[in-house]
Amino acid sequence: GDIVIDKDGNEIHVGDNGVNINIHENGCSGKTVYVNGEEVNMENGYSEDETVYKDGGDWVNMTQVFKSTSKYVNSDRFAGLNGECVFCKADIYFDNAIMSGNSACVNLDSVFSTTTLYVPKTWTVKENVENVFAGYSEAGRKEPDGVHTLILNCDNVFGSLKIIYV
Numbered sequence: 776g777d778i779v780i781d782k783d784g785n786e787i788h789v790g791d792n793g794v795n796i797n798i799h800e801n802g803c804s805g806k807t808v809y810v811n812g813e814e815v816n817m818e819n820g821y822s823e824d825e826t827v828y829k830d831g832g833d834w835v836n837m838t839q840v841f842k843s844t845s846k847y848v849n850s851d852r853f854a855g856l857n858g859e860c861v862f863c864k865a866d867i868y869f870d871n872a873i874m875s876g877n878s879a880c881v882n883l884d885s886v887f888s889t890t891t892l893y894v895p896k897t898w899t900v901k902e903n904v905e906n907v908f909a910g911y912s913e914a915g916r917k918e919p920d921g922v923h924t925l926i927l928n929c930d931n932v933f934g935s936l937k938i939i940y941v
Contacts, residue, residue: 778884789930796808817841819842820841820842821839822844823836823838824837829854830854831852831875832853832879835850836857837857837858837859839861839865840859841861842863843864844866845866845867846868847868848867848871848872849871852873853873854874854875855880856883859884860886861884861886862888868893877923879924880925880927882928882929883929885929885931885934886930887932890935890936890937892927892936892937892938896918896941898925899917899919899923900925900927903927903929904931906936907931907933911935912936915940916940
């Protein structure tokens with residue numbers, strides 16, 4: 776995905792057709808923020824969440840902007856998650872997720888965010904993380920079953936991404 780942040784931090788584009796944020800200065804009254812053309816209250820943030828069934832599995836789509844969230848993925852046919860976290864703190868729990876096959880994908884854009892993934896210790900995580908002024912870490916004990924693989928594709932910009940095995 777393409778992440779573009781202009782020099783003043785006023786425009787942020789994430790992903791292909793993903794989050795498009797424009798921040799407009801309003802003189803003394805502060806800033807107005809638009810997400811995908813929709814005005815967003817910075818105190819309340821913007822949150823969009825849906826699960827769609829595709830190709831034999833559940834795909835979770837979530838977008839969080841200026842909003843903290845805990846997302847619990849409860850699926851017995853989990854195929855993947857597409858997530859966009861911008862200026863937020865997100866805790867995403869996969870401990871109640873059962874993969875529809877032997878592997879699932881997490882495609883994540885994390886921009887100015889702290890994102891923590893809680894992953895079953897039996898899963899192997901194949902990490903494909905692009906860090907730009909950002910940190911990535913893992914904690915907890917891994918006990919991979921050799922069967923289930925989570926493929927983590929992440930653009931992590933000005934943030935922190937952590938995997939905790941549970």
